[in-house]
Amino acid sequence: MPRVTIADIAREAGVSKPTVSRALNGHPDVGAETRERIQRIAADLGYAPSSSARSLRTGRHDTLGLLMPLEQWWGYSDIQYGIAEESARRGLHLLVHPLRPGEQAEREFVTQTLPTLPMDGLILLMPEGTPRHIGAIAHTSMPTVVIDDRGHRLDLPYVESTNRAGFREAVTHLVRHGRRRIAFVGGQMNDAFAQERFEGYLDALREGGIAYDPALTLLPGDREPTTDEITELLGTDPDGLAAAWDEIAFSALNALHTSGHRVPEDVAVTGFDDSPIARVMRPPLTTVRQPFRQMGAAAVRMLLDSIEHGRPPAHFTVPTELVIRDSCGGHAG
The missing domain is CATH 1.10.260.40 (lambda repressor-like DNA-binding domains)
Structure with a gap:
């Protein structure tokens, strides 16, 4: 009709x-x-x-954009849910634009695609590694907020979580339950989030009166550690192990099981992120929950503040939460 x-x-x-x-x-x-x-x-x-007529009249599209990488990671779905839920609550549409990997795709998005998209502002999920061209969005007129769980800094407003404080809380929990030889297993140490979690580990040791022992740390550079490397670390006889994120903790649990260590009786284990698998591991993993949905919702609120008032805060921090399960052998406190 x-x-x-x-x-x-x-x-x-x-x-x-x-x-x-x-x-x-x-x-x-x-x-x-x-x-x-x-x-x-x-x-x-x-x-x-007519949406186009209304846009011409008001200067608004009532639409937010979400730029996200094609790489698959479970946390992205929670972030997207938080963004979509908050956008819907405010009567806004959401335009999802996938970002192909590579510098050429980034450059084309900033210079060719972004100016043509019918949206009022952009939320950016950071891809793996520091982008070279995406930072140029800061010099455009498009209001933009970054959801930054990796520690990239692009001169744009960003939402982050408490990486350092959250990891300190997890390791402090182990210290309070008598663990004194606590190993740290990390990776991707060139990324700020990994460095912040390592600093949280050092904070907890210092506050617990425990001297830092380099022999109890496994920092394999810009990659995840292998199970063999974790098995070798177990030769230093730790009684606790703090993994920089849950996937490393899963490898650690496998290495501990294979080498005959009991968890948590011999070695207590903690992770970070609270991935869906953490609660069904044997034993279930004590970990630090990343508030991904809340981070997505906070990004929408920050972006609307920028669109409507032009003065968003430089950043917004959503606190993490320690989730205590059987792998650490302790209870809250």
């Missing part, structure tokens, strides 16, 4: 097109009775306002 227009409504109501337009937009110079009659006729005819 042909699209119902303002002219159709004006003809049915016996008024001019400007009167219909003012009535539908709530202008006070249209009488209440006339406005209600026009609105009733518009509803009966099935009138839907």
